[in-house]
Amino acid sequence: DTGVSQDPRHKITKRGQNVTFRCDPISEHNRLYWYRQTLGQGPEFLTYFQNEAQLEKSRLLSDRFSAERPKGSFSTLEIQRTEQGDSAMYLCASSLRQPQETQYFGPGTRLLVL
Amino acid sequence: AQSVSQHNHHVILSEAASLELGCNYSYGGTVNLFWYVQYPGQHLQLLLKYFSGDPLVKGIKGFEAEFIKSKFSFNLRKPSVQWSDTAEYFCAVYTGTASKLTFGTGTRLQVTL
Numbered sequence: 001d002t003g004v005s006q007d008p009r010h011k012i013t014k015r016g017q018n019v020t021f022r023c024d025p026i027s028e029h030n031r032l033y034w035y036r037q038t039l040g041q042g043p044e045f046l047t048y049f050q051n052e053a054q055l056e057k058s059r060l061l062s063d064r065f066s067a068e069r070p071k072g073s074f075s076t077l078e079i080q081r082t083e084q085g086d087s088a089m090y091l092c093a094s095s096l097r098q099p100q101e102t103q104y105f106g107p108g109t110r111l112l113v114l
Numbered sequence: 115a116q117s118v119s120q121h122n123h124h125v126i127l128s129e130a131a132s133l134e135l136g137c138n139y140s141y142g143g144t145v146n147l148f149w150y151v152q153y154p155g156q157h158l159q160l161l162l163k164y165f166s167g168d169p170l171v172k173g174i175k176g177f178e179a180e181f182i183k184s185k186f187s188f189n190l191r192k193p194s195v196q197w198s199d200t201a202e203y204f205c206a207v208y209t210g211t212a213s214k215l216t217f218g219t220g221t222r223l224q225v226t227l
Contacts, residue, residue, distance in 0.1 A: 033214065042118075042204050042217030043158070056213055091158070103215060104149070105158040 004106035025094030035091040116141040119166035137205030146208040147188040
């Protein structure tokens with residue numbers, strides 16, 4: 001399967017701990033997006049990369065959140081000093097060069113902060 | 115900023131009933147519109163999309179949607195639903211002013227036998 005993959009699929013952590021999620025996009029896609037989805041809501045945009053450049057960040061992305069895509073391939077999303085409010089599904093999507101191209105989503109990482 | 119409204123939060127239909135899910139967006143310029151579906155335990159999948167041209171677009175599994183620019187709407191339809199259509203459906207808009215999709219809150223469809 002050559003779709004978007006995410007790891008881990010589930011993460012349980014204690015408040016105050018740091019967590020890191022990984023996303024591997026579809027190989028020829030140069031745009032990569034992170035979204036967050038909470039219960040009863042649609043996905044909300046967090047940030048996006050074109051190749052290795054992070055071009056846009058949402059106001060939802062507090063200083064505790066950082067994302068990287070060092071070689072323009074996979075990406076990581078780190079949350080420092082997690083809070084209970086960070087509990088959500090973190091989704092990754094990728095698309096081809098043109099911005100209006102369809103975004104393909106991965107299965108997500110479900111985070112639970114105790 | 116753009117926004118998307120899905121007024122039907124939970125819809126219950128019997129098999130073979132017709133479906134129409136509402137989607138309205140707020141943005142005055144050019145838009146690209148999408149419907150995504152999330153089956154239980156699975157990830158978001160594209161159902162159909164509108165970029166330009168014929169405002170009636172057809173997607174997978176017999177779904178279609180009509181873009182009505184004057185009403186800022188992109189409603190999803192299916193003439194006869196199946197039990198396997200039970201899922202959550204999300205409408206999304208891309209405007210080009212920001213490189214992101216803006217999603218509605220979703221509609222949970224439950225199809226009973």
